Amino acid sequence: MTDSAPVIPPVADERVPQFCRTLGLPGLADVHVHFLPPRLLRRVWAYFDAAGPLVGTEWPIRYRWSDADRVAHLRRLGVRAFSALAYAHRPGMAADLNRWTLDFARDTPGCLASATFYPEPEAPGYVAAALAEGARLFKVHLQVGGFAPTDPALDQVWGMLSDAGVPVVVHAGHAPVGTAHTGPDPFAALLARHPRLTAVVAHLGAPDYRAFLDLAETYERVRLDTTMAFTPFFDQFMPFPTDELPRLREVGLAGKVLLGSDFPNLPYPYADQITGLARLDLGDDWLRAVCWNSAAALFDLA
Template sequence: MSPRSNGATGVGEGGSVREEGAVPAGEAAHVTAFWQRLGLPGLVDVHTHFMPERVLAKVWNYFDSVGPLTGEPWPITYRHDEERRLAVLRGFGVRAFTSMLYPHKAGMAEWLNGWAAEFAARTPDCLHTATLFPEPDAARYVPEAVAAGARVFKSHVQVGGYDPNDVLLDPVWGLLAEAGVPVVMHCGSGPVPGKHTGPEPVGRLLGRHPRLPLVVAHMGMPEYADFLDLAERYEEVRLDTTMVFTDFGEQSAPFPRAELGRLADLGLGGRILLGTDFPNIPYGYVHQLEALERLDLGDDWLRAVCHGNGARLFDLE
């Protein structure tokens, strides 16, 4: 049975099991206490999902069935309507976030971009997000989205099943590199490998577009070391923390302890960004923050990752 139909539970604060869709009492206070202790004005989360309701419902249906694919149930902790999801995120003190959305086939991206532009217009704390797909129209609608104010793009190589080096995307990457618009790309092979996932296609892409501001989602889980290599090689490559270091993430794709030194240096150097995957996470939001804190990389690192790096990337300071 799917998590939705059986009253599923997920990992909550401190790794405890919790009921799906039930925001725990006091969670906002715990999140707020985290960033206030660090002397921050709030959090900048570069990897959150808002999309048309019927599209989001299909995404949730996918996660409801991801257990048979990975052997791990994936209940949606914040399965609420849009208004409540926004209220929860703002209650956590997230001062800037994204509406990561993505097509799984041709003909969807431009429509999604129209929705995202409207969402950003009525949601001033959301960074105007757009997406793309390898199709002839991408050469038209991507520059149109940039001209309309898009501040970040989402590319989902795994779900879209495309090679980022597809010739139809070459003018798009060049345009985004020149405009300095970041692209959050799910290109790692977790939770399930795809035909074009992994560091090799991204390495080829960056070889041709070395100035592309690329944010590797999930730190490239599980190919962490390879994507850290790319971040050290290309100064515009960053990585987001989405689901990494959490109890859930560590079960299937533990971050190698030998790489903590590089993680520390890249974070202090502006290259690691807070991402959470809200609302599509099987645990409480605060657990991602606790997972970062227990790395014991220091308060300066936490301040950079949870606010400063994202604020500088998007000129929020």
């Protein structure tokens, strides 16, 4: 499936910049990076440490560093554009999260202004405010949030985002632990109501890869991110079906597969994500699209 000589997988973090140079890319664009208010981040890391019910396995956080150190590491890796994804898991917290993430993006070159929402009466108001302030990406986590994407309280919000063409990263799949509101069916019901929604399905929709590929092919504005897929850690639980690699290649060349990592909440080196993609042998053009070009087109990156 290669369209040129294979690129050497980076293996270690310090080799990622050479991987980008070999492909002729200015760097990486990672749409699935988390930066959170310090108190909330400590709670998230404690949940991972305890292998909480929605984690389900041992998950040692590798990059348990300060914000400044994590931003510096992204720059050393060559990540030129990245998100600051936060997500609300209860009413009354999304607006404050948006204030923090939007301020963080303003003060952090290369960070895409990111925001979130939760099904509550105030959601249309603070989503409109975030859009007015320049939010370029939203995040919702149906598993952690514990709500249906078709909750009537969000209907206006989905409509606003559809009209604005602003992407939303949706953790819609069952991975790592399924709930009543995850899986392809609830997400398909949302798209039936809002077919023009620009959505990025986290983790390629794992473990229901085939169904989410179907949705990416059916809906013009639906994309997938690679977060954790094709890493040794993830493959032991929910490997991508090899017979679907040709279709993943076509979808990726069409601009519908974006690099995601879940940095810093990784139990392995960042380079594992890039190495996993390189070892698929889907061609240099595919790697260029996934690692930079598709996100550059979506977010109009210089």
